[in-house]
Amino acid sequence: MEPASQVEEIEQSATAAPEGGNTRRGVLIGVGLAGAAGVVAACGGSDDSGDNGSAGQQSPTGGGGGAALAQASEIPVGGGKVFKDQKVVVVQPTQGTFKAFSAVCTHRSCPVDEVAGGTINCPCHGSKFKIADGSVAGGPATKPLEEKQVTVADGQIKLA
Template sequence: MRDDLKSRRTLIAGVGAGGLTLALTACGAGGEQVSSAATGSGTPASSAPAAQDAPAAGLGAAGDVPVGGGKIFKEQKVVVTQPKAGEFKAFSAICTHQGCAVGSVADGTINCPCHNSKFSIADGSPVAGPAKQPLPEKQITVDGGQVKLA
């Protein structure tokens, strides 16, 4: 492999606890880093419980989501917004432009730091930047003051 390609791509593989973890990192078209990972645990995929069988995942308190703003839940890759008092929306926290994680919610938009795409807190539609597709909507419930993924 040429030296310039070696510097652009890194392959890391490790074996531990009876499984294999493989991660590939490469530069994307805009120079940002794009990553993917695959993990083999030795457990057949068919034995994993179906997503619809999983209980609702708690995100946090509804009171932590400001009216006219939102909160990013990095671990779950979800952003929850409150466009109007008592109206909660949730979207993927992964930008539809090139897969970066969104970084903030301010002034009525969900903002991606990689290429300055901005999305509406009301419906996830792109309002600025290179992104052309809306953030995918996520289903949530608000029960007992808690926001949960449905």
């Protein structure tokens, strides 16, 4: 049954006399079901590929890498830098080794805000993550930060 005809049927039953067996509760449940059917119909796509529309998109520079996040020289050895807009933190645990992690804390999804003392730090509840591998170094978080891939070419660090 089409969602529109369900709504018409419900509207008709809502105006029917009480002796018709319709209760206020029944009408409200029916309206809720019709609304749910409309949502399902609206969300259904014309193809069942599962594609969310983002596959195959290239970055503005083409070729898979985006704009440079930073110059390699901007990331201190034993430290790092948070890129809020990209929701990523780039670190250099040892000379010439660059890593990137999600800048979203795994505890309560707050954005991390600094890299200091060998850890990536979240201001919300005090979680700390090791710059070497993103694993938990302290605080309430129990999961490591998600690792992101970066490339370093011509002194520029880019998300891969």
